[in-house]
Amino acid sequence: MSEEEIGQNQDADKAGQQVGTSIKEFGQVATAPAPSSNLHVLNIIGQIEGHTVLPPQNKTTKYEHVMPQLVAIEQNPSIEGLLILLNTVGGDVEAGLAISELLSGMTKPSVSIVLGGGHSIAVPIAVSCSYSMIAPTATMTIHPLRLAGQLVIGTQQTYEYLERMQERVIKFVSEHSRCTPEAFRELMFKTGELLRDVGTVLVGEAAVKAGLIDAVGTLSDSLRKLNELIAIRRRMGTNAEGAVH
Amino acid sequence: MLYTIMPIEMVFGAEQSVGQNGVDGTVRVPVAAELQGIGVLCHPMPDGSARLERLLSTDPADFLRPELSPGEVVYGLRMKVGR
Numbered sequence: 001m002s003e004e005e006i007g008q009n010q011d012a013d014k015a016g017q018q019v020g021t022s023i024k025e026f027g028q029v030a031t032a033p034a035p036s037s038n039l040h041v042l043n044i045i046g047q048i049e050g051h052t053v054l055p056p057q058n059k060t061t062k063y064e065h066v067m068p069q070l071v072a073i074e075q076n077p078s079i080e081g082l083l084i085l086l087n088t089v090g091g092d093v094e095a096g097l098a099i100s101e102l103l104s105g106m107t108k109p110s111v112s113i114v115l116g117g118g119h120s121i122a123v124p125i126a127v128s129c130s131y132s133m134i135a136p137t138a139t140m141t142i143h144p145l146r147l148a149g150q151l152v153i154g155t156q157q158t159y160e161y162l163e164r165m166q167e168r169v170i171k172f173v174s175e176h177s178r179c180t181p182e183a184f185r186e187l188m189f190k191t192g193e194l195l196r197d198v199g200t201v202l203v204g205e206a207a208v209k210a211g212l213i214d215a216v217g218t219l220s221d222s223l224r225k226l227n228e229l230i231a232i233r234r235r236m237g238t239n240a241e242g243a244v245h
Numbered sequence: 246m247l248y249t250i251m252p253i254e255m256v257f258g259a260e261q262s263v264g265q266n267g268v269d270g271t272v273r274v275p276v277a278a279e280l281q282g283i284g285v286l287c288h289p290m291p292d293g294s295a296r297l298e299r300l301l302s303t304d305p306a307d308f309l310r311p312e313l314s315p316g317e318v319v320y321g322l323r324m325k326v327g328r
Contacts, residue, residue, distance in 0.1 A: 040303040090249030
């Protein structure tokens with residue numbers, strides 16, 4: 001507890017120094033200098049947009065916006081932790097996996113919190129962080145991949161392609177959570193729970209029980225966890241690569 | 246390939262409004278731009294200003310700046326190439 005308090009005091013000192021440097025570097029004084037944060041927040045919303053630009057009625061998170069930001073966060077010495085806010089219906093498999101792989105490859109601690117919904121390709125993103133949380137009322141839908149606009153799988157090759165795309169998701173999720181590939185596949189193909197489809201809807205605690213998410217929590221819980229992970233990383237030497245994970 | 250709970254017909258809906266102009270002369274599809282070093286999505290207006298749609302920043306402090314809140318009209322944007 002006392003260690004945490006010391007950590008927060010250090011943060012306040014650091015924030016003061018940063019305001020000082022920005023005045024020096026840019027030669028201008030901000031009208032209302034907001035206290036700079038050692039935590040950055042990445043908002044992943046709507047559809048995760050991949051190689052195809054989606055029609056404008058979709059709210060989207062674009063990978064070309066998110067991926068360089070993750071690199072910048074990893075490199076910026078004044079950023080010590082990353083909070084991922086997830087409220088997304090899914091989206092492009094490769095874009096989702098790309099974001100997940102970047103997140104899992106960061107040395108800085110990251111905490112994800114699923115709010116509202118974290119469905120389909122949001123599942124690998126949620127589990128890719130150092131620690132994952134879900135709001136008590138948030139849901140995660142786990143279902144098989146579908147081919148856009150195709151109700152019938154016509155050829156063996158189509159089936160195998162779909163199967164291999166699905167395996168990529170299952171592999172990532174099982175490697176970054178407590179959920180085994182078998183258990184995840186079972187959730188994916190469960191019948192009788194979804195209206196038009198096969199799959200499972202996990203609400204809050206159920207996602208934790210399934211081994212996908214680490215804990216049910218709120219904003220303050222996720223920030224507390226992130227500060228805890230930052231304190232551990234500081235103790236182990238701030239810039240040591242791969243210090244936490 | 247999409248992996249989403251949204252029905253495909255909702256993702257690729259019939260409504261196609263790309264490039265159409267709204268009543269106030271603004272383009273309805275937000276474009277990516279840079280404002281004071283911060284990535285934004287905005288609706289450019291004919292006079293060179295733009296209406297902010299969304300901040301792409303990861304710094305939570307940027308979201309507390311009233312002049313950067315969604316709907317604000319801003320000047321001095323640097324447009325990014327492409328969308």
